[in-house]
Amino acid sequence: MLSIDDLRGRVLDARALRDALPRAELDVEAALDVVRPICDDVRHRGAQALLELGERFDGVRPPRLRVRAEVLAASVERLDPDVRAALEVSIERARRVHRAQRREDVTTQVVPGGTVTERWVPVERVGLYVPGGLAVYPSSVVMNVVPAQEAGVGSLAVTSPPQRESSGVFAGYPHPTILAACALLGVDEVYAVGGAQAVAMFAYGVAADDATGTPAIEPADLVTGPGNVYVASAKRLLQGVIGIDAEAGPTEIAVLADDSADPEHVAADLISQAEHDPLAGSVLVTDSEELARAVVAAVERRVPETKHAERVRTALTGTQSGIVLVDDLDEGVRVVDAYAAEHLEVQTRDAAAVAARIRNAGAIFVGPYAPVSLGDYAAGSNHVLPTGGSAAYASGLSVQSFLRGIHVVDYSEAALRDVARHVVTLAQSEDLPGHGQAITARFGNEVPAPAGARA
Template identity: 55%
Template sequence: MRTIDLRGQELSAAAMLAAVPRAVQARAEALDTAARIVDDVHRRGEESLREQAERFDGVSGHEIRVPAEHLAEALASVDPRVRAALEAAIDRVRRGSAAQVPDSRTTEIGPGARIVQRWQPVDRVGVYIPGGKAALASSVVMNVVPAQVAGVRSIALASPAQSAHAGRIDPTILAAAALLGIDEVYAMGGAGAIGALAWGVDSLGLDPVDVVAGPGNNYVASAKRAVAGIVGTDSEAGATEILIVADADADPVLVAADLISQAEHDEQASAVLVTDSPELAERVAEQVSTLTARTRHSARVQVSLSGPQSAIVLVDDRAMAVAFSNAYAPEHLELHLADADEAAGDFTSAGAVFLGDQTPVSLGDYMAGSNHVLPTGGQARYAPGLGAYTFLRPQQVISYDREALALVREGVVALAEIEGLPAHGEAVEARFTAVS
């Protein structure tokens, strides 16, 4: 891992943003490619999806719309330990998501004047589940459960066809979908799947959705940007990120293990350590080298950790660590600090925050009850992770009686006239003028 030494520098907000390690070129290339793929699916539908499956997944002649028996077979054959873990995760995420559904509220503006704030679920959602380097059955739980808690009526699920499974979706992903009662499933992957969910594909019986959600690589994240405005999307949950802020007393083995745990996702994954302790930085670098050599996906981890998106960042003090972290706005933020609970309030921009050395990101990926579909690429500065609220639309329902309208009649007319929209005022006056 390279080292970025920010010590002794007075950095403006813009300079701090510029110091953040990002794989900028990779993201730009992904956006251009994803936009072309999405457009091709829009124009050519199933034909385009089949060409992409053969090109990217090594699969042809497969059933894109997954038959019900494939789901039933997958559920019947899933390892009992895996099924138990999925069921536990479903329960935990369901409870965590329930807290994200606001109650309807009524505001009495005055006598006879009322506004009701209510939250309506979207009608139809498409969820994307990665299946490339890692087939993420846990992402089925993280996407589907919040949509169900929000009250979404119709959910379609897409995941890549797998050559290792004769063109079927990974069986654990299918089993998770079956556990949740999802029966509309499509074997299609990458940016093309996002385009298909957004535009629909008549020959497959796939109707367009209202919101597309789910994690993926940079191409999937870029495809969401390409369909934004056609459908709603969650934040761009692209190649994973972990930023760890650690003090001198942190355990270098745990820090290194957590950096590697996210680097194994993808060669484009980002792993960053921020510390004011050069000694800890050196010990973590040593442990990263040792542990990387032992892990199953060692080659993938090495590419991720040696890329421009990963680094060990040396800072002067806690204040600089906070400023850097908030500028980076990581998907996952771990605080390996002696006072993590007290310090957490200063770290305002992160998809999810993990406090202390006994709360690794891996916990959030599976069993914490929080959601692991989180914003990447700095979007945590303004965008939330996925939750029940992703699938809800706030609506205001306004009700005034005649007396309440009369109280504001003059004000409406005055503002309408000054804005040059006299018919607005006339619409109110019509309610108080006798019709001849």
């Protein structure tokens, strides 16, 4: 089921190595032709378009776009106590980790009378997207909302696709567990909108519509959260109208392991990620052929026993999944750095030391008792992470994602006088004389001598 690619004895440069590794194919560009008319429709027809698009793509027309307060309250009242307890643990741990990420303003005295302060200011309003297709993700509510709240965002809204399977008071709304997670976090602005149209809703806002009972939806400054290819494509299309966190692709796991790893653990972890999506990537990198064969056997035995066996099998047999054999752990580190996985597990001897050598990963899980599923729910870390190799230059969602650094420059006359000649010189070297004149205008149209210079 899992193919084996033997890189032992091969010398590949960084580009060739990246090309040789398994990777999901996600044509965000091709989806633009699909999402462009959807986004234009939302921009021009607002609430009517959103309701019709929900019916078209999700198979149900929401009774209202905004979930009523009594529906949110009912979701908590009817929530399974064990699920509530698990969500509360997840929230508490995530809040503890993200609270420690808060930034403090820093003032640097460059010269006497001249300071630069980096002031951290939260984004004013954010839209948080929570998927609701093949699976239900109340955990993604936690991972989006907690860092936004800890950053001090003043206005946040959550949106998730309406569910046609829901009934009673929840009919046509997002999954009740998603609604309950919102309520437990104190989020009362929740919408039954999914897909590209949700990104457009946050980008353009929606005018009040009495005919549909829709109050005005204010546009957001930033939209975050994972989604399918159409959500990613809408983010690309509307970036600039609205800020985005990332164009998230299919989820992925890489496991770097040696012969000390338990093949049952590795197999279970590869399957757990494949459970997300037929395009999910599950990759094992190892210098042990014996481990590779044992993992293949364990996967073959386990997959038929899983609930979503067909989905898992499709993911594991796809070109995005497989086993990569390497000469040694040094080469294994180079391979996983080239792959830049969303989730990377290190199951080797001295796992912490090996993990410390990894430079490119969205999140690293160290040793046999830190599986990716722990991070999905209750490690305290965030599971909204860079995919498709973007972990080589991007980070996962954090408090920092919702903050903007503003430089505040405060110079006295004497401090400006001291550096004026240098500013004028650089302005002239760039053939921008007006820049220099903006300095000399403050000193009788002459380049002032630095303080303390001889006349």
